[in-house]
Amino acid sequence: MSGLFDAAAVQAEMPRNLAAEQSVLGAILTNNRAYEAVCDFLEPRHFYSPVNGWLFEQIQGLIQTGGVANPVTLKPLIDGADRLADVGGFKALVPILMNSFIGMPTVKGDATAIRQAWVQRELLQLSADMRDMIVTPDGNSPDEVVDYVENGLLTLAHGRQDVRQSSLSDAIQRVLQASEDASKRDGIVGVSSGYEGLDNIVGGFEPGTLTIIAGRPAMGKTAAGVGIAVRSAKRTGKRVLYWSGEVSAEAISQRIIASKTKIPVICIRSGKNRGRQLEDGKFSASTPLRQEQFDRMVVAARQSQEIPLVIDDTPAITVAKLYGIARRMARSKEGLSMIVVDYLALMRGTQQARRQGKYAEVSEISADLLALAKTLGVPVIALQQLNREVEKRDDKRPSKSDLRDSGNLEQDASVIMLLYREEYYLDQEGPPKQKPTESGDAWMTRVDQWEKHKDAVRGKALWIIDKNRQGETGTIQMLFDGPGTWFRDIAEGEGSEPW
The missing domain is CATH 3.40.50.300 (P-loop containing nucleotide triphosphate hydrolases)
Known part of the structure; x- marks a missing residue:
């Protein structure tokens, strides 16, 4: 199996754990409940082998849409995929995955190993990109290089957030405790x-x-x-x-x-x-x-x-x-x-x-x-x-x-x-203008109302x-x-x- 996936490797020195990838895929194909143990933190992009990542994506799609993922349901997807022709297609692929299955207790640890290897690869790639941007700037300023690296690290940091799951009873207990604490802090x-x-x-x-x-x-x-x-x-x-x-x-x-x-x-x-404005419109010193x-x-x-x-x-x-x-x-x-x-x-x-x-x-x-x-x-x-x-x-x-x-x-x-x-807009608009057909008394009434309203919102x-x-x-x-x-x-x- 290693020779099969080594052909898809981009760089031989990159961190990877192909045995863990095969084990996770085999575990899920044998028992779809294994997917529940890893779905919260494992994604197709975390696999080193593009073939393994593609297989995980297909398995994930079947399970998330209410189907069952096994060799029978995967066969039409694999047979119709050009990218798997070079590795032997369904006949060469699925038996090896099934034989690589070790057991349910190992699936979460194997999935963690896959993701850790992906983080290491991302860090290596980030450092390589940083070196290339410095050696061959191509218009990139040092500040832009720093921004690129910081953004890459931020993306990885966000991806490391732990999954937070709670039973309803535990969540309710925290709510009650928080309510009691809030009451002591004026709500x-x-x-x-x-x-x-x-x-x-x-x-x-x-x-x-x-x-x-x-x-x-x-x-x-x-x-x-x-x-x-x-x-x-x-x-x-x-x-x-x-x-x-x-x-x-x-x-x-x-x-x-x-x-x-x-x-x-x-x-x-x-x-x-x-200085203050004087009666003649000028300002005092x-x-x-x-x-x-x-x-x-x-x-x-x-x-x-x-x-x-x-x-x-x-x-x-x-x-x-x-x-x-x-x-x-x-x-x-x-x-x-x-x-x-x-x-x-x-x-x-x-x-x-x-x-x-x-x-x-x-x-x-x-x-x-x-x-x-x-x-x-x-x-x-x-x-x-x-x-x-x-x-x-x-x-x-x-x-x-x-x-x-x-x-x-x-x-x-x-x-x-x-x-x-509202005071700002009243200042901007100024007092109401007299309308062509409006009497002087009516206009002054509106001006008086405007001034009172402005005083109220000042x-x-x-x-x-x-x-x-x-x-x-x-x-x-x-x-x-x-x-x-x-x-x-x-x-x-x-x-x-x-x-």
């Missing part, structure tokens, strides 16, 4: 967002899930992401990783200081208090920040040092690179409780996905972020833009169908939260939970501090501590 099932209104609806961010926070520009996506990251880190005392692809770590820090000191971000950036303002900034800076937040502003990062950073943090003594991505479309997909267009790239990134969350056992919160269709509607309140670039975001996310600030925002896989949807009324770029729960009040 927080996962990682607290730091915002009471949001935690009341979603119960915290569940580890291993992807949450999408989306909005049009100026709706406060970064403010929401930073607020959740800071408040969660402070409340739980556990580290949060914040990746910012658009705003620098310094700019994030300015927001955090501004929220605490009530000094507008623009003043912190410039070191000056901005800007003045340097006062000493007491600098003192407040210093106090806020000291207090912020107690928040276990790590900011990474590496531009155009890949999920593989983010996984490497997060994995090291998760394995360290301090651990990792949450990852915030600001924002998803600014990440970079693989070269193959990029060649297929933005839709394919965002779909890949979304799926990889979900896999990252599951692999590390932490929640991932990803910010994302909404498409321009929102702006074209009279009612600009968004829905999850407005998500930009990929419908896969809606599928992958456990929670989708949309941001809406400093307000809505967090719309448009998808919640584990619970109900709903709308949360929030306060938004524009100069400080910070969200607060309504119940906290405008003058409350931001974090």
